[in-house]
Amino acid sequence: MNIHEYQAKQIFAKYGVPIPKGIMAESVEAAVEAAKELGGPIWVVKAQIHAGGRGLGGGVKLAKSIEEVRELSDEILGMTLVTHQTTAEGKLVRKLYIEDGVDIKDELYLSVVLDRKLEMPLIMASTEGGMNIEDVAENTPEKIITVPVDPTIGFQGFHGRELAFGLGITDKVEQKNIISFAQKLFKLYMENDAEMIEINPLVKTGSGEFLALDGKMGFDNSALGRQPEIAAMRDLTEEDADEVEAAKFGLSYVALDGEIGCMVNGAGLAMGTMDTINHMGGTPANFLDVGGSANAETVAKGFEIILKNPNVKAIFVNIFGGIVRCDRIANGIIEATKITDVNVPVIVRLDGTNAPEAAEILKNADIANLIVGNDLGDGAAKAVAAAKGN
Amino acid sequence: MSILINKDTKVIVQGFTGKEGTFHAEQCLAYGTKIVGGVTPNKGGQEHLGKPVFNTVSDAVKTTGATVSMIFVPPAFVGDAVMEAAEAGIELAVIITEGAPVKDMQMAKAYANKHGMKTLGPNCPGIITAEECKIGIMPGSIFKKGNVGLISKSGTLTYEGANQVCNEGFGITTAVGIGGDPIIGLSYNQLLPMFEADPETECIVMIGEIGGDLEIQAAKLIKEQITKPVVAFIAGQTAPKGKTMGHAGAIVSGSAGTAKEKMEALEAAGVTVVVSPAEIGKAVTKALSK
Numbered sequence: 001m002n003i004h005e006y007q008a009k010q011i012f013a014k015y016g017v018p019i020p021k022g023i024m025a026e027s028v029e030a031a032v033e034a035a036k037e038l039g040g041p042i043w044v045v046k047a048q049i050h051a052g053g054r055g056l057g058g059g060v061k062l063a064k065s066i067e068e069v070r071e072l073s074d075e076i077l078g079m080t081l082v083t084h085q086t087t088a089e090g091k092l093v094r095k096l097y098i099e100d101g102v103d104i105k106d107e108l109y110l111s112v113v114l115d116r117k118l119e120m121p122l123i124m125a126s127t128e129g130g131m132n133i134e135d136v137a138e139n140t141p142e143k144i145i146t147v148p149v150d151p152t153i154g155f156q157g158f159h160g161r162e163l164a165f166g167l168g169i170t171d172k173v174e175q176k177n178i179i180s181f182a183q184k185l186f187k188l189y190m191e192n193d194a195e196m197i198e199i200n201p202l203v204k205t206g207s208g209e210f211l212a213l214d215g216k217m218g219f220d221n222s223a224l225g226r227q228p229e230i231a232a233m234r235d236l237t238e239e240d241a242d243e244v245e246a247a248k249f250g251l252s253y254v255a256l257d258g259e260i261g262c263m264v265n266g267a268g269l270a271m272g273t274m275d276t277i278n279h280m281g282g283t284p285a286n287f288l289d290v291g292g293s294a295n296a297e298t299v300a301k302g303f304e305i306i307l308k309n310p311n312v313k314a315i316f317v318n319i320f321g322g323i324v325r326c327d328r329i330a331n332g333i334i335e336a337t338k339i340t341d342v343n344v345p346v347i348v349r350l351d352g353t354n355a356p357e358a359a360e361i362l363k364n365a366d367i368a369n370l371i372v373g374n375d376l377g378d379g380a381a382k383a384v385a386a387a388k389g390n
Numbered sequence: 391m392s393i394l395i396n397k398d399t400k401v402i403v404q405g406f407t408g409k410e411g412t413f414h415a416e417q418c419l420a421y422g423t424k425i426v427g428g429v430t431p432n433k434g435g436q437e438h439l440g441k442p443v444f445n446t447v448s449d450a451v452k453t454t455g456a457t458v459s460m461i462f463v464p465p466a467f468v469g470d471a472v473m474e475a476a477e478a479g480i481e482l483a484v485i486i487t488e489g490a491p492v493k494d495m496q497m498a499k500a501y502a503n504k505h506g507m508k509t510l511g512p513n514c515p516g517i518i519t520a521e522e523c524k525i526g527i528m529p530g531s532i533f534k535k536g537n538v539g540l541i542s543k544s545g546t547l548t549y550e551g552a553n554q555v556c557n558e559g560f561g562i563t564t565a566v567g568i569g570g571d572p573i574i575g576l577s578y579n580q581l582l583p584m585f586e587a588d589p590e591t592e593c594i595v596m597i598g599e600i601g602g603d604l605e606i607q608a609a610k611l612i613k614e615q616i617t618k619p620v621v622a623f624i625a626g627q628t629a630p631k632g633k634t635m636g637h638a639g640a641i642v643s644g645s646a647g648t649a650k651e652k653m654e655a656l657e658a659a660g661v662t663v664v665v666s667p668a669e670i671g672k673a674v675t676k677a678l679s680k
Contacts, residue, residue: 085632116572116602116639119496134645151493152500193493222465222638223491252636256628267570267636268544268599271625272667275649278628279666287629289636320546320553322515322529352549353529376550377668 001219003233004048006097008197008215015188017181019212022099024048031073034098035066042101045072047093050238052200052216053083053132059093062101069098084132094237102211107201108167109133110182112189114196115148121189123147123182125163129201155186174208181210192230193223242305249301250291258283259387261306261315261344263299265290265324273318276376282384285312290319295328296335303340316383317348318376326350326358334365345386347371349379392519392564393539393584393591394482394508395458399523402450402480403428404471405462405487407438414462414486414527415439421524426454447471447478457481460516460525468512469494476505484525485511485575492638495573502575509575513637515545515567526567536561538674539585541578542597543570543637544625547667551595551623554671560678563591570599570637578608586616593619593677595670596661600626601640601647609655619677620661623670624649 006024013019023034035043047059054060059081063069073096082090107129115122125145128136137144145166147159160179169175181202189197198216205211224231236244246253252267256274260282264270267289274284286306290298299317306315319329329350337346346369350358362372371386373379401418405411406428416439419425427442427450434445444450447459459480463471468490475483476498483502490512502509510517516526520533532549534556542548548567555562563585568577578596585591594616598605605624612620627649629635631642642648653663664673 114492114572117607119499119573121496150500151496190493193491195492220492222489223493226466226491254630254633254635256630264546266544266546267640268542268597268625269546269550269667271599271629271635271640272544272547272550272623274628275625276666276668284628287633287635320549322527322546322549351553352532375668377666380666380668 035069048095051085057083106204111198252289254287296332300336300339314386321352330358330361349373391590397522402456411462465489472498476507488513511569514569534561537592539591540565572639605652609659613659
């Protein structure tokens, strides 16, 4: 789960990570009031969406008067922002963050991410702030400092020194400031079950202080149950409505731009099904994992979500029944076709426990549009042919 | 022969009396697995499925001599359960539970490593040595005894792969589900050498997916150490970037962890890489007839 910049900064503030003063606003009037309260003389008007690259997309602008705050807020609020991290359709800006302008001397980069190889959090820093860190990693990898922190010992002095010296910070006060900054950031990373924190840029002011000018945070979905304050920060308007709806029924759904709807049990097999369709010359319309206990209700919901997509020309149901018996799933599919009006060919492949019984049930069901696939390859081939109208 | 577990392996179940624990322990017992007891706090002294229940893993190990624990406790308690198993001297913890917080797994795995306890999972179907011992949730009936070892991040792809191998007339030595989480226990690089050393295993199937770089590390190891034929499939060639595909760890971050780079690395290491899981069975047949 991701949160907005203004929310990340609330968490930063709670842990004493220095940030410029700022106020979230959902209307132009509120933005103007916020600017007045902050006092100026310079403000930054920032679009709040769950994507990076907002500045380049025209969603972050500098204002030198209250009037300018009003004009810019009016311009940005309600705009559809397209950045390299959004889809081509972009994202509607519903919230602004009005922030004090900062005297910037240097722009740095600082992040904490999970290093899957080391199996521990990794602090990454760079003197190349304000740039896309992937580009920095590609072009000038020597400018990225990485400091893994073993969570069983936590953030120690040496981690801080590696960071400060790595960034070439020689002034003792500045060293102390950056070490304290990173230490607090690591603490909040651990305590809030964060998956990643990225501050780009982290700025050094004229007086040698370090401030988080931006803040991006993502959290471990598996830990949200014990992080109620974080869970409450979820903004559903930033997420795909179909994915959210599917999740309510225990389905894992991701929309794609092809023509063949897929309903599969298990994430690996679901991806493998998409790959097989693709390999046979078709295009998958979605990823959909119905989970280990597919039943009539979840299958019906799956059909409903898949059929919302007007591009879908056929549906491939690919279930490998393990503990869940195939005959029960076959009955579930028949029930589901009664609940939901399925108006495209449905190719069903059921394998595993009680597969022959399931095949018999489907054969006798006499449902128009229903085609039986004998195995994964056969089912995918039939789905590709059906989508092409053959 | 087999790897890690066989007909003599003594197993306890953590989360024994819960709904999932009960159902699957029953299935494992029916398969022939030597489940010698289970652990549920405050139910020590009772009997469940005809086996003794203990309050702590330590009690269970001391009384039964179990070396493997199958863990079914709810996600929030997985870290605790794994560390308890490690402390009690369990040699292998098979973690079935899905949805354990990543932070807990970092701590638990570090602690397991310190105690020399191996772990599998979390979020995995478990491990099965065909016709001997099943520790997990897979349908036992599809795993016929044979000469193919299988390692997979995905549950249903494990079944798909094993089923195809058996339909081709071969069978499985041991099939291991390693799980699809960002932090997992035993992985390709620990399991591949075990299969290499197992005299009955003649071919290895490895099933991976997008995210992380375990498959890339495996390619390196295969090139250097594995002489047996390896057939691989990597799920998610058509997955979009930046989206979590069902498994918490199945995500292409930036340009890293794509199926393409993993497939290329494995191919360069001499592995037979199939583009669809539908081709696993045929590829195994080809590898074994060489």
